[in-house]
Amino acid sequence: MIFDLYEYHIYSYKPKYEYPFQDPSLPIDTRLDNLMSLLTTEEKIDMLWMGALTPDGETINMIVPRLNIRGFSWMGQAYVYRSASNGCNINCQSPTTDGNVSVLPQGTGVASTWNKYLIFQAGVMISDESMAIHYNYQNRTVDYKTGASSVINIARDPRWGRVPETYGECPILTGEIAVAFNKGLMGYTKLEDTKLEYEIYKVLPVMRHFVDYDGPDNGRFSFNAIISDPDLRATYLPVWKKLIDENAIVGVMSAISAVNGVPSAANKYLLNDVLRNEWNFTGYVISDCDPVGDIQRSFHYTATLEQAVAASVSSGNDINCGGVFQLLHKALKYGFVDLDVINTAIRRGLRSRFLSGNLDPIGSDPYASIPYSVVDSLEHKLLTKQIITESIVLLHNPSQILPFNLTKVKRIAVIGPSADDITVQAHTYHGTPSKWITTLDGIQTIASKSNITVVHTTGAFRKNDSDEDFAHALELAIESDVILFVGGLDASFEEEDTDRSTLQLPGGQSELIRLLMSLNKPFAVLIVSGSPISEPLIVQENRAALLWISYFGQSGDAIAEILFGFSVPSGCLPFTIPMNTSQLLPIDDYSMSKSPGRTYRYLDYTKAPPFFPFGYGLSYSTFTYTSPLSIYPNRIDNLDTDITVNISLSNDGPYRTQRVVQLYYEFVNSTVSYLPKRELLQFNKLTFEIHEEKTVSFVFRTRNLPYSNRQQIPGSVNLWIGNSYNRDVQATLTIVFDD
Template sequence: MRMKIIAGAALFLIAAASCVSQKYDYPFRNPDLPIDERVDDLLSRLTPEEKVGQMMNQTPAIERLGIPPYDWWNEALHGVARAGKATVFPQAIGLAATFDDEALLKTFTMVSDEARAKYHQYQKDKEYDRYKGLTFWTPNINIFRDPRWGRGMETYGEDPYLTGRMGLAVVKGLQGNDPDYYKTHACAKHYAVHSGPEWNRHEFDVEVTPRDLWLTYLPAFEQLVKEGDVQEVMCAYNRYEGKPCCGSDKLLIDILRNSWGYKGIILSDCGAIDDFWQKDKNTPRHETHPDAESASIDAVRSGTDLECGGSYRSLKKALKDGTLKESDLDESLRRLFKARFELGMFDPDDKVSYAKIPYNVVESKQHIQQALEMARKSMVLLKNKNNVLPLNKSIKKIAVVGPNAADSTMLWANYNGFPTKTVTILEGIRNKVPGAEVIYQLGCNHTDNFVMQDMGDKITSNAGTGFLAEYFNNTEFKGEPVFKGLAQSLHYTTGGNTQFAPNVNLSDFTARFTGVFEAPVTGDIDFELSGNDGIRLYIDNAVVSEMWESEYTAFRKYTLKAEKGKKYAVKIEYMQRSGMADLNFSVGVRKPVDFAGTAANVKDADVIVFVGGISPRLEGEEMPVDAEGFRKGDRTNIELPKVQQEMVKALKATGKPVVYVVCTGSALALNWEDANVDAILNAWYGGQEGGTAVADILFGDYNPAGRLPITFYKSVDQLPDFEDYSMKGRTYRYMTQVPLYPFGYGLSYTTFAYQNAKLSASKIGTKDKVTLTVDVKNIGKRDGDEVVQIYIKNPNDPEGPIKALKGFKRVSVKAGASEKVSIELDQKAFYSFSDATQTLEVKPGSYKILYGGSSADSALQGIDLKIE
């Protein structure tokens, strides 16, 4: 417990207390008093109405006590999010692919440095709104059990052990190691048994066996609670055994509080309490309670201390009705205020060591370098036929094609911050080989069978090439903009909880975009718009297209009879009132995808690099996406979109080597590509330095060593139903079929051999540990990293996993050299689930310890171990 406790005689305590009135307005302001005393003092001064207000994420100020407002909602999934400049690291699934929790700890220590620096600057500027606090709702440690789930990219993959190790590193990096104060709060989410589908998460009742609950869905949460001292846990939207998770006494009281001894804060996912009682024809909900009051009472009594939402306002009525006691609120409020004291929010900056972190750490050179390093470490080489990679830097002509090649915001993924500079994959390649001719062709979009002959670069403003964008956190364009800047591309969505711009609401906002369009040709030029709630297009100050206070309109086109060289004033007004915001604008001439034409334009290149895959504008959290293969942020299949498949086939038909750079947050069925293209590099959503990292790998300045944290299936035919939460047939742990690429898989530009493997003992007791030691030799000609993986096969539990990851270590090995790797396996590594006792236990018997560079049986060697 991190608190200052005054030691010594009672007389000293009395003397110290007597100084309070002289130095501090109230005892709760005195940093030298024990935190429990400070909490008691503060609680004693609050009215019932004030107490209710402090149990929702947007807490109002208590001006008479000098307490400013505070919003608990902040995000840091892969860097500080949504509040202006920050370093953007690779998306979480890419971080998982590093298989390097030490590097992840370093990364999130940097993230929390930026968080603290930004927080203290906001406090000085008296900015108290959302995304400016110290309580971060990350990491997402749900199990990525099915590749169709759009939010899987926010997780650390399909394996409970990997998820626990990586999640633990995030928590430690965020919360720090100061003996007196937490650096920030981390939050383990979404508890529990939550991983899609997105379209029914507000009404879905999960059915899962106790075995799957304890072996798959709970281990990472337990680890973060018991080993990580995680300070917040977010309960999920879905139901479990008939009860919404935020009102589940089994999950919140029996397991989390009583069994694991968790003493921190439980908070609801945003709007989760609304799902208990609200009726909505567009979004079906649980409707387990008749009204907000009964729903809120149940949530509080089940231990949900903080609501993200507004249902808890009804607690005022519950107090008046006598259906809830003020003491019931106090139990939660003690946890909430204790947290704020432990973060130093009520103490002078000179008492809080973290207040000394300078603002210039935000997106500093060191942090950008770490973003590059993590991007390099994350990327997984899936195929390298005839060693076509790495490419020779003396190459004369390179063609770069595809919808992700020049897309910077794709690299940010979702729940993102805003970097000052993002290196696209196209830029990365051009920067790497400045002497080569690099030709770029869009070729095709992600899913559409047409492309725009884009003329967006003909729009300019006083901010530069592109629109001048102004955003207002109201629906009437009132007051001063909350953000003003350059918008080069108008393709936005708040699906996946992504902001349009820093400091802009996710809902109830307006935007104005102004610029001048200089027509490059004479003839018809199309201005294409789509949006929801309200959108207007002005040409030369006249409204030419309007959809205002209307339902979502998928597409609207205005055709301008343009004269070459003439300038036209363009203004777009956008209004979003409810639900998710979505805005798209393009200007140019729409044409069908020309597969043959694109191939003809690049056929003289020495190599063709196709940069495709999917996009965070297609997969994510409950998104308004209506494209073939996608549904509300999830996917209905895992194939590449057809238009990309056909484009790659056309490029391959040129006879030139084709290197496929895949950007994705989840598994793709790359069957034709695996059989036909020359090389495949999975680059995930690589963050602000993703383009540099891709180029470093393509041209051999970095030897890839990322490993898949998820199974790449051949098709959805290898998967059970998406809504079936049973683990049977899912992930490498229970799958009996052969996947396209197995969990833990990844190629290198060198080769490793495992030698002299031995266990510290051939027999151990059920409570003992054992250590595997093995020499890893680099028998190739390049320095490189190897990810040593240990799996345990437990024949004593036929209903358990076929094999399960229980240890890993990423090591760097020079060409021709060896590194000795030792990995300890503790009692938990051998846990089985007992159907008889409904508990985890170590069963005596023979076990197989498997070690190697992938989960595939062909990549593993084994040693027998006897447990007695």
């Protein structure tokens, strides 16, 4: 092999390479120029699409034997944001060809932790497992150096089927979580680092979907989203720019739908003018799998498929997930596309291949030494469990029903369709752990150590309203000291191609909950779903505790420990839970500010008060603010002045716990309708011992407030600590410009 030839010297040796592009000591641009000069036009085109795979899961048409270039996949493990993919298809539950891996909560569950440092560790964990499989698992089915990472589209409508995959409705929270997760994947040592640990990426994450794909999902291959430029700039684009600014992105997946009449995979304004020219993005853009043909077939944007692929690559969509780009050979011949466009596209892609180490000598990847023993290891099990613990949101807890008291409970009735069902632990796109632990499993483990009897029945069903098990469920509940209902949705209600029409629990769940509440026993309801469920009756009756968790991954014992007080809930909602669908605009209306407004940022709370607001989450402990909210300076005439906001708070007990401190702002006198009414500014999650007091500081510059250079300034800026609806403490910053 060429990579094994060495030129020996008396005191040292250095590798001898046939071509400069093979020498990792040379600058990437030098290597890239050399490789571009060696590749034929046919070879360049065949590297722009994803075809059949080698036995190792790499794309065959990426191989150039005459140049000793091995295989590669622009998007290998399709599910890296959940775990290493291990060859698992949608909702598979059995061990698969690439072994077992650690399985995280779905996207909204990751976001509900509000803990970017924990999510950075999750990214490191997943990239470790990816590299361990990539270099140690024989006959692996995919390439683990690349993968489809987070869905960072904004969950503007809770009915959208892919809300569970997102990080919620807030660009600020989404951006912080996405940056943290990607940096963990890419090979940063710490979240704050600006340089990688080594000169190559550990895993190349492809972020999805740029930029208008936010529902409806039914009909997405022909849907045209009408979006104003202010809404694009204020809501749909900021997360992507943040990732680019923080060097936390390598690949971008173009969206499926069209925006303002132009298919996303051929949208020159977004893919070239904004992404490249405005933001200086240097990575590659890859289509989804595979909407490129729909440029012609569904959108009728071009007359032929050859023109469609030409329009796509000419607009900045470099790579095709699928095989339609094979038609670029004909498109070039017919004059639909210039060779310069082909060269630009493959140059962007090849740069990323160099950055992945794919074109370096075999064995030189510093991550090749990660042992297979890390995969699904005890350490990773504990980290995954911690993420699940921190994702659980306590919404209602009258009379401190939770946690259940182990010393007083002799019998617990666990009722509901989701208590012992592993299908609600994983949504679409996931790996398979060595063991699924259901919520019921976790409760039984704790109960067995405390001489507590656990009885269980399904009670109600998700997919039909049968009451055939109601009587049995009520009988078990009557004979028990406490009752837990575990219900919600599964992936069949909210996934690709499937939107919801209601925010209520399906089947007979609501009716059974109503009957169980009438027993007047300690009762808790756990809702498992990836998007908002609104059942106001549970809160209005004030007879049950209420918790929410997303599709939570492998460790249901984390839930059991919350229920019995071994852990304390600290999650907060990553979305608003409306009262009902009457508060929502039509799902195909992309306006953010049209009355009553979308998401907490634009919602008119007087017209559409939420069931639970964005950022809401209770604790078993009580917190007291021990100081007013201080702003220094509280009056400025220079937008580049550093402003420090301080708040002190104390954990009054009775638990050691964590607390998310959220800082929001609003421009008091703003009359600009297309700008947010309010927005999260910064947040921090801290651990408090019992009776511990801490001061939390936030530092920012007014110029860096989104939209601050618009019509709001000069004026007053209200800042508050709390959540998007409740203002626990607040103060005002005054901005003046003296003549």
